[in-house]
Amino acid sequence: MCGIVGAIAARNVVPILVDGLKRLEYRGYDSAGIAVHTGNAISRVRRVGRVAEMEAAAAAENLQGTLGIGHTRWATHGGVTEHNAHPHISFDKIAVVHNGIIENHEAQRQQLKALGYEFTSQTDTEVIAHLVHHYYQGGVSLFDAVKQATRQLSGAYAIGVIALDRPDELVCARMGCPLLVGLGEGEHFIASDVSAILSATRRVIFLEEGDIGLLTRDSVVLHDKNDQVIERAVHVSDVSLASLELGPYSHFMQKEIHEQPKALSDTIEAVLENGFAAGLFGARAAELLPQVEGVKILACGTSFYAGLTAKYWIESIAGISCDVEIASEYRYRDAFANPRHLVVTISQSGETLDTMEALKYAKELGHNMALSICNVRESAIPRASELVFYTRAGAEIGVASTKAFTTQLVGLFALAVTLGKLRGRVDAQAEHGYQEALRQLPGSVQHALNLEPQIKAWSDKFAAKQNALFLGRGLHYPIALEGALKLKEISYIHAEAYPAGELKHGPLALVDESMPVVVIAPNDALLEKVKSNMQEVRARGGELFVFADLDSHFSESDGVHVIRTPRHVGVLSAIVHTIPVQLLAYHVALARGTDVDKPRNLAKSVTVE
Template sequence: MCGIVGAIAQRDVVPVLIEGLKRLEYRGYDSSGIAVVEEESMRRVRRTGRVSEMEAAALADGLSAQLGIGHTRWATHGGVTETNAHPHMSEGVALVHNGIIENHEEQRERLQALGYQFESQTDTEVIAHLIHHHMAGGNDLLAALQRAVKELHGAYALAVVSQNDPTRMVVARMGCPLLIGLGDGENFVASDVSAIIQATRRVIFLEEGDTAELTRASARVFDANDAEVEREVHVSDVSLASLELGPYRHFMQKEIHEQPRALADTIEGVADLGCFDLQLFGDNAAEVLGDVESVQILACGTSYYAGMVAKYWLEDIAGIACNVDIASEYRYRKVVANPKQLIVTISQSGETLDTMEALKYAKSLGQDKTLSICNVPESAIPRASKLVFYTRAGAEIGVASTKAFTTQLVALFILTCTLAKLRGRLDEGREAELVEALRHLPGSVQHALNLEPQIATWSERFAPKHHALFLGRGVHYPIALEGALKLKEISYIHAEAYPAGELKHGPLALVDSDMPVVVIAPNDSLLEKVKSNIQEVRARGGEMFVFADADSHFSESEGVHVIRTPRHVGVLSPIVHSIPVQLLAYHAALARGTDVDKPRNLAKSVTVE
């Protein structure tokens, strides 16, 4: 979602701000801007559209300064206009903001009564005026920020500068990610380490309620009670190579092809041990997992579909009951709590607001057996969980998740097998078989990637379509859901997914020659059922596109197109079958000419409700 970058240095920070904003483009945005302090004056440039348009305006204006802040905005309060773009200002105070202020209307009325004029429709402008109000009352910039945030309800990450104090920047965090980057005679702030990785790898992750003051020489952090505290300094392992396209046309294509490596890295712990062991989940895993009676998975979007696959695995392999809830629904319904239920949260970023709030709700009910599956170390959700399993997908830039999804599936499979072993449902022979299956998984995924030319040919037939249907059965039904989501996310073709057995209960009415039907057809126990469902579609004139295993004995015929994935890989088949639906969505979007990495209206890291 929105992105923040700020810098204070002895050099011109405008190039740092612009480069940082470009590296934050993947999060999704519709406008951008920067504000800089030059001696005791302030200049600001804002534009709707791409960062490159704002960059051109900043260069034309000759912006140059040693202190500045920048922002990419994803519209929430107020439309996509330059007036609503950040930074927002109030009589020499400028700030950028991620999040949503829930009591902004109340604060707006109060500030208007004090004589403040509002030029935007945003909740953010309230904060700028509120900080100025406290500075006018005799507080310095840090104290004014600390007083202001105590009057705000909601979520925020803030970076603030004042033209009256060009020697410092102040920041605050509540509910939205924010980190400080430590340099040599310069310091930085960002919502994502990728924004400042070109300048420093030494970072401090701010905690809930923290405020901080940055000068060129120091970074002082204060807790929610305004007491100065020490926060651990981390050295980021994000590589610049992971943030560059290299030989690929888009980040999505790059990340699809990075999956064999990402899966191998995520599997590494199991492969090295040669077994499923509690130590993979943390030092206190035996205490948390030892007496689990059921599992509750909480997630959003693609991560939710990963949880749906895990439900099949957990109930089949581990013999343990599992519920999967969309986090934004779970947090608003009455839940029957069970202190022996394991709460599993899944989030690529570790900052997904709905998932974080659902976790807080579960903990408020006394459910303290918590496990986070996440791709970003030290993010909020892992810090709030007793156990963590980090996927090792590396930086994922494309908005449509690919390698994060398949590594989440691997993590959930490892959890399944670990619980099965604890419950006496996994003997040594079967454990060895499943470990070996994981070792071979990256190779099977590479074989699936080799189908790209055939899938690209199919995509030409999808490009002119307006609707598509995806079908799957059993553990592959969530893969059909994921395929439909990917297609509509980046190609804007309306797509829906159903369990194939549900066709005759309604969706069959949609089928005609203009509705392509994609079928996930692995060589498993439901294959013959899927073949019968295909005949139902063909009888109505539907055109079929079937992803079948090499050993499933599918043959092409009129109106039935078949691409054969590798031989059936057993319980890990959903991971392999994820690859062709990702490639189909990618190439359909290419054929339609859409913006693959930055689909309209969507954001990568969703930190608002």
């Protein structure tokens, strides 16, 4: 949930480190710092708050050097203080940055104290710095000192290490948290995300579990977890710098909401060209997918709601059972494994720790067919899966997921139809109809985006509220859940979502004139049921805000506000109805003056437990 960048070069690396940390701001953080080898010392600058404050302090000190590491921290162990900010330094000789959590840090701390080490922070990371120093003092190389230190660590980590008397070496290691090496000409880099080093290079190596790397200006040497010299594939990143800039938009969330027609078009393209073919999901899909007798989806947060939506599609179109579980819960329960069930993991980043660990657990239980739906190529979860569907949402910077969610839904819909086709439940005519629905989807989403002025007008009515309810039925209940989550994430209004039919079983007790109730009311088979549920709300004085299809025949009245989305688009209606709830959350957050792109306490990529 933090960001790492490091560089070794013949030029001053401070601008590279600062630029990299700025590009990692979207991941969420509360402090930032850099440590630079200045020739005769390791000089460190740390600040609580934004990277800009740390940048100003580094400029005031005229900090320069050709070797350095930087970090943005999201507090886990210890409060938000400068002492707890990274990098951490041991005896002015070893500097370390670290993502992840060291589970045995307390035991290591006690052992190091017994050896005479003093701790100045509450963090688990300082243990790593002192451990490396301890082994380094024994006369081994910095590379070997890091290797020995990591063998003492339990938990997850990505680390970068520099030493005072090794001005030409940068050492890195990875276990459970993402880390990559960037390749330049006479210079090399490390980063937790490729966006941090795009201004310097596009050629990257993704480290595998247990890898340790030694970087100099002219070479990169990698050892795997078995201490064998290993060569990893070099990838050329296709992430564009333009995708990391705001352009004409006020916030990345706003930009990414409006990018959805293109993101959907790009993701749909392969389906329109090839139909619902097994090959959409990888080279082994034609072999594995015909064996599937059930589906188990593992995900967290917004991706979990995408999975809940997919359950409706998979069971109705493919005619097989589908279970959806929160990854962080699944990995800690005694689960039953059916090897003929396809495990589907959903993760925007492909590095979500709970989802990755849930996948490992599923495989330990005996699941041998795994599909990843992911937005980041060559990330950890796709690499651990037999099958993969890459969404083409492009870089998503805003912490609150928008275009990643809707493109995930496209991937899941494609899976449902493909499984149905393989099982003989989707004939050529039905397949053509599903393709046409996808073809028209970006246009329907654009029509929904055109409702923004009307949705913005509602925001003032929500801004002063402290609570809200979201209601939906059937396929649209998970969209109500997603709408409530978005409102919580960025406006800090407490919001809950329920299947509308559940109102009378408890939640109706919350409804009064101070409770806005958002209703997703498409013109489908459950519309009349939803209308009855709305009457229950009005009878208790609740104020209704209804997103209804153009052909749903709703009319406004006192306490009932209606915005009409495009005509009902059938099986893909859930995707279209996602747009209004995203826009509502965005404009309510603006009205309340919150930090839309960097909401408090949250991070973009959750790589700790």
